[in-house]
Amino acid sequence: MIFQRVKGITLDGKKDACKKNPLQEYLNPKKVYIPLLQRTCVLEPEVKIGDQVKAGQLIAINQQYFNVRVHASISGKVTAIKKVWHSSGKMVDAIEIENDNLNTLVEDIKEEKSLDELTRQDFIDKLEKSGLTGLGGAGFPTYVKYRTKSKIDTVIINAVECEPYLTCDFHYLLKFKEKLVRGARYLRRAAEAKEVVIAYKAYNEEIAHAIEPLIKEFADIRLFPLKNVYPAGWEKYVVEQVTGKTYNNLPAEAGVIVNNSATTIVFADVVEKNIPLISRPITITGEGINQPRTYIVPIGTKVSELVELSGGYVEGLDPLKYNYIAGGPMTGRAIFVDDLVVNDTLGAVIVKPVIEGLYPECMGCGRCADVCPTYLTPTEIKKAYERKDVKLLGDLNANKCVECGLCSYVCPSHVEITEAVGKGKALLKKGA
């Protein structure tokens, strides 16, 4: 209809190349570089060069706004603190740990005996101590979500992974499906919610087949299939689809907490064994990689080692004609140097050819406005940004942009409109 509310568009998934290759563990890299940056928080190291650290030991902390903690992902010796490339596109300080291959665990890591007696506060304390953040990409500390004072009815486990190419959540979920179900039910208890819903793409039938037999006996957990569209994994979209409710800023307003599926799996370990966040899944894929594959790696692993494990780059690859993307193809960031390390939010590295061409000007077809999931008008926001008209940017709700990238995706003239809207959003934030 005239004011049609487009609910996403179907993208070519390009996941098959990676889906057919099984998940691989790579848990003992020679060195890890643990970045001292989480979202915008710079962390203070708690260890000195030369210290011996155990896997799971707290090595850096920031208590400015939230309690942000980072743990050693392997056991070994701290050899240096040096700059590495981070998925945010900047160079940041990182703690270099040389692996001693002994895999000694810190004393805190032990089986939790009284699982049934844990209260909500116990779960939140465990979350805070574990330094668990959203592994989906936003990297928000998970315990903060559970500290909410709102009444929570539903916890949603987001296993949608709607961006093309990515398969890390998919593989991770299938490998640890029991852990996912257990973690989901712990999360329900941590939020004191009525039920927990696992949202997945109906197109990924394997997930339904794997999970269904495991949740038959529980009344408080169910599956919810979503359409194969982008951005189906967007928090607000998932909440709207599952509960029919909407919200302005935080899902808690609608009585919902949303967690990524990989976060949930790690949470099961956090609860049962007190293992903090030390490893995560990552997809190495794209047309520039010989054997695209998903790995489970300790945080801080060099991506170049994983690329080598994947058979390296395709033959005759000219780096200047390829993008090296940290994150998904729609929201990720081009990194100039292939010297990235895995941090908590990095779900994928994609090496993909740049398609060059001569493009005409914007002709005002309006497709970007039709496709925007937040019903903004990107062309006008771009114009307002170019005029630096902060008031108009506010009227146009530039701050509501989620930078999903759809406006640039559909643009027939290849206009960098997502970038312009993002800048408009930043200007509005600064100006207001």
Added chain:
Amino acid sequence: MARFAGGKAPFLRISDTKGHNTQAIMKDFMIAMSPVILFSWYKNGIKVLIDGNINFIEMLYPLFFIAMGAILSTLMEGIFFYVTDKEHRSFQDILDKLSRSYAAIPGIILALLLPLYTPIWVLMFAAFVATIIGKMIFGGFGHNIFNPALLGYAIVGFTLMGVVNRAGGLFNASEVLVDAYAGATPLGVLASGKQLSFDLLVKPYGGLFNLFIGSYPGALGETSSLAIMIGGVYLVYKKIIKWYTPVIYVGTVFVLSWLIGLVSGEAGLWFPTYSILTGGVMFAAVFMATEPVTTPTNSLGKVFFALFLGVLTVLFRFVGNLPEGVGTSLIFLNIFTIAFDKYTAVIRTKKLAKPGGLYLAILTGLFILLAIYTVIKAGNMYSLVMPILGWVI
């Protein structure tokens, strides 16, 4: 360590796929225009040849004329690129720029808007106005305020109409349908101040169905509503234009004309039907009210634009002195496209809450006022209303 290329998210673009970029959209516009071109060739060439009035070479003239529109426009832009950019004057550079400027489309539309017997030098002048004044000096494709083809047509209409009229004769044999109204277009008859009557307005042109098919005097491309609708359906199917822009525009003209017919004593539905089938309403609805560059971008803007365009067309037709009304109203509204874009974007974003509601109320009020004014002024309501007004005062 290797150095990789930069870029901005998203790294997937539909414009990298064949058939989804601006080039393809422009190609689809061409395809959508082909039924119109073919019909005008049939009407002005093939049919006349069958009737035995012209020879084979002359039969090709309509196609030649339309092609000349495209060629002249492209040539003018090429020359403009050559003259204005001293550093990029090689043939390849100019070809590259032309491939992103799409000069042929306004050229073809321009040719379709003009009558067949327009002298080529007039076409050349129109093409100059269209591409250079209408488009290039505003900054080229994507920056023009006025629909280039329409501007060229309007300038010719204002300045050289006499030349065009005097030049007729050789190729318009088929256009002399009825002796009494030789070459006169239906709306010309209406503008000459005669009463609305079926016998006078429709019958000479072979009935409403014939008006729909398009075998009546008029500009090359705007007569056949059938051919235009085929093109429109194609564009809607390919999701290049929105179906509601033409529908709302044509619907507004239809409803207002119907009301005017009612108040002036002609109750029949033939009059509104006649109104939308003649004078290029259909052509404007499909090819010009939907032209992406010079009409509003977002859906709400498109709706308002089409509504206002309908009101203005009827207003100019019946109140002003211009028989046709479509072109003038389009050019007039093109000026406001930027304002339409801005305010409808705010209304859309604020989801009709304040202050969007205020804008919306003002716009709707304006629209209703215009509609009432048009109907009263155009139908002979004046004499009915004035005594009441006088009594009130």
